[in-house]
Amino acid sequence: MTSLETKREVAEANRRRYEELRAAGQEATPKALPSATALGAAPILENAVISREEIPADWYAIVRLRRGEALRIADPSGRSSVSVIGWRDEDTSERINCADTVKVQWSAAVSKGRVILSDMGRVLFSVIEDTSGAHDILVGGSTPAAYGAASRNTQENFIAGAAKVGLGVRDIPPCVTFFAPVSLDENGCFVWNQGRKQPGDFVDLRAEMNAILVLSNCAHPLDPARPSAAQPVVLVRHRIPQAAADDPCRTGSPEAMRAFQFTDRLYA
């Protein structure tokens, strides 16, 4: 057998594996995702609450989450969007990676049962409850251009938040924005789906590694409301069991299982 034939066979084998993974990732996995959390469901037990905080409109908060903890982000008014970045506490060169998150999961749709990955092939946090299923991971947060230079915005909130944990502009990665119903039309243009926002929406993010998050409560740049529609949002940090062997975020796909396995090794 010539080396050219060997090379071609390896390429064909890699293509077959890719097609198998694609079929699993785009056909089997989405069907097995848990359905959205009902509004008002999934109450947090009072003795599990570690702290509560309200972020005023246009402001930011810094939250440190340990493994075994989760953060509820709630939007009582149904008018806010919350942009989130984060790092691993023990080594902040490891950070949220939106590109790997969508690529690895074969989907730009963040929803209950999905994970948000770090750049090191590990899970930063899992989306364990989600009433909305309408979030943005492609477009990013607001900038000084959105509402005029005098308004607070996510770009500047992230710089300020990062600075207060010893980080700088170099450490600010692309963000995920919760309660930002962005989709694409057939031409690849971004569309804002206002009807997918509802008062009382919340997500629960379970930390799979010790993490530092910065959350910015600024209207999403595609939100057409002028002036900004942002209202206060509520954060509830609470204790929660770590992901079990049969946890739906862990078992949702072969990719998620590997990412959890690599994450668990950090703390083994």
Added chain:
Amino acid sequence: MTTLAASSPRNISSAIYTHDILAERPWSYVLKHGQTLRIVDSEGQQAVDALLYCLADPTERYSAQDTLRTQGSAYVDLGTRLVSNKGRVMAHITADSCGRHDTSAGCCSCESNAVRFGEATKYQHACRENFILELSKYGMTKRDIVANLNFFMNVPIDPDGKFTVVDGISTPGNYVDITMDLDVIFVISNCPQVNNPCNGFNPTPIRVLIWDQDRF
């Protein structure tokens, strides 16, 4: 006045620099405001990962999300302005004979390969290794690697969010011209990925050419 065209007016004999980047290897160059970089997909179906940093202050760098937000759509093609994390236009696409490029899928890494394709692929060369090595020449580290451009990479995103790296549509000799609006450090990784179709499962060399401003 810069014209935009699928077919570039630039003449190869006027280029001030020509270089072939070997398969799987990185490259970088300081490009001045007004200069144009052409990337040629010499053999077709070859993804080219790229990052841009402001020469005067490298903490200002290419931002995929700012670029897509400014543009209002998800793909990079003729006329796309490459926007920095401070909202400034760093460069724009002035010619494009391919028509489809990506900036949402990021670069491959040993770590993400292990998650996507199994741990056996961890010890395969990857774009992030290239970026780390090339950026080290400018005093930058992994912290400075942001979401990049993927020229000649075809990543359709469906209305329901379905996200797939599919076979590239670039044919041998397809090119993209990028004209600088600032002085930038332009960094390329000629993608080594063999586990998905972005390089037709066979990484190949690419060519870069540079023209001075208005010298076609």
